[in-house]
Every structure is written in C-alpha cells, then in structure tokens.
Amino acid sequence: MPASPHAAPPPAPAGPRPIDQVCRLCAAPSPASAAAICEHCLGPLEPAYDPARRLPGRAEIASRPRSLWRYREWLPFAGEPVVSTDSGFTPLVEAPRLARALGVARAWVKNDAVSHPTLSFKDRVVSTALNAAIGLGLTTVGCASTGNLANAVAAQAARAGLQSWIFIPHDLELGKVVGSSVYGPNLVRVQGTYDDVNRLCAQVADRFGWGIVNVNLRGYYGEGSKTMAFEIAEQLGWRLPDAVIAPMAGGSLVTKLHKASKELVAAGLAEGPLPRFYGAQAAGCSPIVDLVESGGDTVTPVVPRTIAKSIAIGNPADGRFAAKAIRESGGWAQAVTEAEVVEGIRLLAETTGIFTETAGGVTVSAARRLAQAGRLKPSDELVLCITGNGLKTLEALTGALPEAPVVAPRLKEVAALVERAA
Amino acid sequence: MPVTVNLPAVLSRLAGGKTAHEASGATLGEVVADLVARFPDLAPRLRDAAGNPYPFVTFYVNDEDARFAGGFGAAVRDGDEVIVVPAIAGG
Numbered sequence: 001m002p003a004s005p006h007a008a009p010p011p012a013p014a015g016p017r018p019i020d021q022v023c024r025l026c027a028a029p030s031p032a033s034a035a036a037i038c039e040h041c042l043g044p045l046e047p048a049y050d051p052a053r054r055l056p057g058r059a060e061i062a063s064r065p066r067s068l069w070r071y072r073e074w075l076p077f078a079g080e081p082v083v084s085t086d087s088g089f090t091p092l093v094e095a096p097r098l099a100r101a102l103g104v105a106r107a108w109v110k111n112d113a114v115s116h117p118t119l120s121f122k123d124r125v126v127s128t129a130l131n132a133a134i135g136l137g138l139t140t141v142g143c144a145s146t147g148n149l150a151n152a153v154a155a156q157a158a159r160a161g162l163q164s165w166i167f168i169p170h171d172l173e174l175g176k177v178v179g180s181s182v183y184g185p186n187l188v189r190v191q192g193t194y195d196d197v198n199r200l201c202a203q204v205a206d207r208f209g210w211g212i213v214n215v216n217l218r219g220y221y222g223e224g225s226k227t228m229a230f231e232i233a234e235q236l237g238w239r240l241p242d243a244v245i246a247p248m249a250g251g252s253l254v255t256k257l258h259k260a261s262k263e264l265v266a267a268g269l270a271e272g273p274l275p276r277f278y279g280a281q282a283a284g285c286s287p288i289v290d291l292v293e294s295g296g297d298t299v300t301p302v303v304p305r306t307i308a309k310s311i312a313i314g315n316p317a318d319g320r321f322a323a324k325a326i327r328e329s330g331g332w333a334q335a336v337t338e339a340e341v342v343e344g345i346r347l348l349a350e351t352t353g354i355f356t357e358t359a360g361g362v363t364v365s366a367a368r369r370l371a372q373a374g375r376l377k378p379s380d381e382l383v384l385c386i387t388g389n390g391l392k393t394l395e396a397l398t399g400a401l402p403e404a405p406v407v408a409p410r411l412k413e414v415a416a417l418v419e420r421a422a
Numbered sequence: 423m424p425v426t427v428n429l430p431a432v433l434s435r436l437a438g439g440k441t442a443h444e445a446s447g448a449t450l451g452e453v454v455a456d457l458v459a460r461f462p463d464l465a466p467r468l469r470d471a472a473g474n475p476y477p478f479v480t481f482y483v484n485d486e487d488a489r490f491a492g493g494f495g496a497a498v499r500d501g502d503e504v505i506v507v508p509a510i511a512g513g
Binding site: 025035036037039041042043044144192194195196198199201202203206214215218249250251252298300301303313315316317318 | 428430431432433441467476477478479480482485487489490505507508509510511512513
C-alpha cells in the first residue's frame with residue numbers, strides 16, 4: 001500500500017545524550033534530566049564535564065564546520081547534535097572608528113546581530129537547549145522571554161518539529177512579537193514584567209513537565225553562551241583581548257564568557273591573562289551594576305523601567321555570579337541613561353554599519369562611559385558583544401532620527417538639498 | 423480561611439509529597455514558621471541560618487515578590503496565596 005501523504009512523520013532522531021550535572025553550590029551530583037536546580041540545596045546545576053575527556057587542538061577545530069558546534073567538547077553532550085547545527089560563528093568585525101570614538105586602542109564588534117536563524121545571541125543557547133530537550137525525550141519546549149529568546153525558541157522548535165509554549169511580557173516591541181508568532185508557537189502574552197513571566201514559567205515547568213529552556217533546561221542552555229568567547233578567541237588568532245563588554249539581563253552571558261575564557265586557557269588554546277569583563281545595564285534596570293558597585297553578594301531586585309526591554313530583568317538569577325566574575329576579572333559594571341541607549345545605537349551604526357537593538361546601545365554607551373572614567377584604558381583591545389538586531393526594536397528610535405526630506409522627482413530639488421548639506 | 427502555600431515540586435517531597443498546604447499567620451514569616459513546624463525538613467530550604475528567607479527560593483504573596491513588601495515581614499491575610507519558587511530561573 002503506498003504511503004499516505006498524511007502519514008505520520010518519521011520519528012524525530014534521538015538527540016545527543018546530555019551529560020550529568022553537579023550542583024555549583026554543594027557539589028551534589030545529579031543525573032542528566034530536565035532539572036536545573038539541586039534537589040538538596042536548590043542551587044544551580046551545571047554540566048559535569050569529564051576532566052579527562054579528549055580535547056581538540058586549534059587545527060582540528062579549524063577543520064570543522066563554522067558553527068558553534070566546532071567547540072562541542074565544551075558543550076554538555078555525548079554524541080552529535082541533531083538540530084540547530086548551523087548557529088554560531090558570527091562575524092568579529094574590527095571597528096577602528098568606534099575604537100577612536102570610545103578612546104581605546106582597538107575595538108572589535110562580536111556581531112550576533114546577524115546570528116542565525118533569529119538575529120540574536122539567543123540562537124546559541126537555544127541550539128544547545130533543544131538538543132538537550134530531544135536527548136531527554138521531550139517533545140514540547142518553551143521559555144520565559146523578553147523577546148529574543150522567544151524568537152529563537154519559536155524558530156528553532158519549528159524547524160526541529162517540536163511543540164513550543166512561549167511566554168512574554170504583554171508590551172514587547174512589535175518586531176519581537178511578530179518575530180515569534182510567525183513560526184506558529186503557542187505564544188502567550190502575560191500582563192506583567194519579565195519577572196512575572198519568569199515566575200509563572202517556573203510554575204509551568206513544574207506543572208506540565210515541558211522543557212522550559214531557561215528554567216528546567218537551564219544548565220544545558222547556558223553553556224551555549226560560552227561559544228561566543230571561543231569564537232572571539234579563535235577569530236583573534238587564538239588570543240584573548242584585554243577587555244570584553246557585554247549587556248547584562250539575567251547575568252548569565254558575562255558569567256559564561258568568563259568561564260569560557262578560563263576553559264580556553266586551561267585547554268592551551270589561548271594564553272592568559274584573562275580579559276577584564278565589563279557588564280552593561282540600563283539605569284532603569286541595573287540590579288547587577290548596583291551589586292558590583294556595592295560589593296555585596298545578594299541582588300536587590302528592582303522593578304524595570306527602561307526602553308531596553310530585552311535586558312529588563314529586575315530579579316537576575318545569575319546576578320551574584322555575574323558580579324563575582326566581573327570582580328574576579330578586574331572589570332566593572334556600568335549603567336547608562338535612556339538617552340544614552342539611543343546614542344549608543346547611533347554611534348555603533350555610524351561607525352561600523354551595524355544596527356543593533358537597545359541592548360547593544362546600552363553596551364556601546366557603557367563602554368564609552370567606562371573609558372571616560374578610566375576603567376577601560378587607552379591601550380586596551382576591547383571586544384563589544386553585540387547581542388541583538390536593531391530591526392527588532394525600531395520603536396526605540398522613534399523621533400530620534402532626522403526625518404528624510406521628500407522631494408519631487410526633479411534634479412533641481414536634489415541639487416538644492418546637496419547645496420544645503422554642504 | 424487560612425493562607426494557601428504552594429511549594430515547588432522539588433520541595434514537596436519534604437512536605438508529605440504535597441505541593442499545596444494551608445497555613446496561618448499575619449506575616450509571611452509567621453506563615454513559613456507555621457509550615458516549618460509541621461514539616462521541619464523544609465526549614466533549611468525556606469530560611470537561612472539567620473532566619474531570613476533562604477536565598478535560593480523566592481516568595482510571592484498574591485503574585486507579588488515579597489522582597490518588595492518587607493520580606494518575611496510582608497503582611498498576609500486569610501485567603502492569600504503564597505507561592506514559593508526556586509530562585510535560579512530565567513535570563
């Protein structure tokens with residue numbers, strides 16, 4: 001009998017086996033599962049890598065496909081990934097005009113604004129999280145998101161053939177909403193802030209047993225961020241920059257960049273010293289900056305009030321770890337005003353041709369402030385982690401850019417414009 | 423009508439296998455003390471050594487983060503719902 005065109009699709013391929021985890025606080029082991037907290041102390045679980053595993057050298061890595069999986073020995077799996085094998089390896093763009101504007105010797109933009117497939121660094125963490133979900137036998141995934149993660153989960157779940165439930169604050173930018181709903185997920189807009197959404201998703205994960213990538217798959221998800229640091233080192237010719245600046249929302253990215261830099265040195269792929277890590281937040285939501293400045297070890301949560309919605313997390317789960325990584329590295333954290341968010345977007349665009357979203361504006365303006373304050377040095381080689389695309393947050397630039405003149409299709413009208421512009 | 427306390431699954435095994443519990447008290451701290459009196463194994467996962475909220479859980483009173491309302495001093499009334507959620511999530 002011929003196969004029906006409506007026959008059930010073939011079963012999804014078995015994914016790679018996620019490795020076991022260990023508690024970062026009490027060191028209790030935890031077998032591989034869709035759990036991100038220690039059942040003993042409720043501390044965060046993280047993958048327990050075999051310290052004796054075989055690691056590749058520079059040449060072997062260079063021979064592999066240009067994706068984040070070329071660093072797979074530092075990702076939490078045994079076996080090959082089966083979905084999202086093409087994310088990562090975004091451009092590292094040298095930016096001499098930006099370096100001059102900031103007051104540092106050299107600057108590069110790690111340009112995850114062109115990340116594949118959804119134009120933000122969240123493609124990296126979703127790539128690892130979905131392979132974990134499939135490896136654990138889950139068929140439904142989800143997330144609590146300020147927008148970029150929603151886009152990445154919706155798109156990557158769609159192409160992996162997984163069901164998805166995606167929870168976002170009700171008032172996100174249009175680009176973030178459409179950039180999720182187009183992929184056909186179960187998209188839910190929650191009346192409240194991201195922190196309300198996040199609390200709800202912790203309850204959802206408990207109730208329904210889905211793989212919520214940044215809740216119960218968090219240990220596998222977060223490791224994907226490390227690949228940004230691996231790529232930076234490789235693209236610089238296997239060396240580490242003096243300084244790295246990244247936006248902070250939950251605090252995971254800075255924490256993982258720091259971890260990856262230590263792994264690069266430990267593996268002999270790059271030499272020390274480790275970079276100084278700098279974190280950037282909007283002043284309307286800066287609990288991690290506050291923590292770094294106060295020198296304490298407990299985050300005081302805030303209610304976010306900023307146009308930088310993608311990093312508007314008032315209760316950052318990794319805040320204490322991000323602050324620790326920043327202090328350990330000799331870096332610092334900086335908050336910027338709402339006006340500086342827009343100025344940062346424009347400065348990056350005008351000096352590099354890269355259009356970033358609000359989080360990138362925060363990062364660029366924070367770098368400028370840090371250089372003015374002497375925390376970044378004139379001799380520094382600085383990498384700016386630009387994590388998202390400006391086309392997703394056009395609302396932030398409403399009224400900020402000059403209106404383009406409208407002319408009749410006559411040469412003399414253009415000539416008049418040119419004369420005025422001279 | 424007492425207060426309802428909803429525990430995450432990871433803590434329910436320390437509380438007779440149930441996630442939903444009734445408790446009483448005029449403040450969040452009193453509600454937690456009432457619950458802990460019945461389930462002593464819960465104590466170190468809800469309160470730290472100084473008697474403050476354990477840093478790896480977050481308490482909500484009627485969906486509001488209790489840290490914005492005085493922590494364990496937050497007022498609760500009969501019929502309120504207290505939710506306990508592991509702190510490490512999101513981002």
